[in-house]
Amino acid sequence: MKILTVAAVFAAALAAAKDVYADSGLDALFKREQSTLNAVPTGRLNNFFNFNRSGKKAKPTEVKFTKAWLDTIPAAKGGDNFACLAEALYFEARGETVKGQFAVAEVIMNRVKSSQFPNSLCAVINQGTGRKYQCQFTYTCDGHKEVIREKTAFERVSKVARLVMDGATTGITDGATYYHTTAVRPRWSKSFTKTARIGVHLFYRDDRFRTALNN
Template identity: 30%
Template sequence: MRKSLLFTFFVLAALFMTLPMEKAEAAPTLKVGSTVGDVWDLQFRLNILGYYQQKPDGVYGLRTSDAVRRFQTSYGLPPDGVTGPKTWRVLKRISVNQKELDIMAKIIHGEARGESYKGQVAVGAVVMNRVKSPLFPNNVTAVVFEPRAFTAVDDGQYWLTPNSTSYRAAIDAIRGWDPSGGALYYFNPDTATSAWIWSRPQLLKIGKHIFCS
């Protein structure tokens, strides 16, 4: 019986080794005339960043191509108006899709709805700074839901319905306004109990939050 099980194991292992490995899906290359679903995502991201002024329509026309070209110029990419893997890589690192925008607005509302507008943008900026930092996950969803990263997620305030101000603050943070001074952390000194967070180099204070590197 033991020999039979071992034989079966080695047969299955050998079969597994011969199966073709599934390759990661390559980023789609989009150009004038493309109408696939990824065009909607592209236009949404460019709109959030301020490069595409029209409402997304899913059609890669001359206006989309021009928006891509201006984005590429801003980030040192060949300005050919074609959205290939390199353009996608940069775009996804600094922008968000609709779901991620909603997450940004919720975390800002949950963490800082009683703060000034500048303070709300600063909280959003910390999220974006983490996305861009090698010390944290490289997308908004993973950053926000990293265990014990944000009090609002832990105590449920994240699930409150964000208002229009929270969305505006999220967009301003995504577009690069960073009142936090490049902070990766922040805390409320009146409620913080972690000795570790007090040890972080403090950059500035906005409202009730101290922002740290």
């Protein structure tokens, strides 16, 4: 009787397994898959698995303060905060120049960033609407229903809203969190630093909160 060593038994089992693998067609399948894999360019594989990607960020939108430029921007859309900002720009600044509209949007965004005000666009815009004429933005508490009648004007200010929310910055108000029209002179304006005059609006910054705003 022939006695097989452990090594011989293992070799025989491995040979049998190879025969089964070949007979089952798995060997041919493996070769086809290997051939397909080898045909894919290395660069495509690296991109698929996110290897060696540069991670470049999209460049900020270069803002141009013209209606012609705004008209080249796709129609804007968004959620509740977008709707609040677009509405605020329509009722507060639709008669302003495009630069003036960006300035008002910038003030509202600066308020969201400041610890002095609520931390969302809708909350900032609707702050103090419980009493007539005791709110931050008069159109929200003047007792009149907000009706958008100028479609083109609303489409344009909506684009301004979307651009500002998406990170387009201008710095034209130098950190302002307040503004008023040149037709009035509110008492609070004496307490703040005037930063700009754009169109019919004067802009102010509360320097007590400037550090928090810049962080």
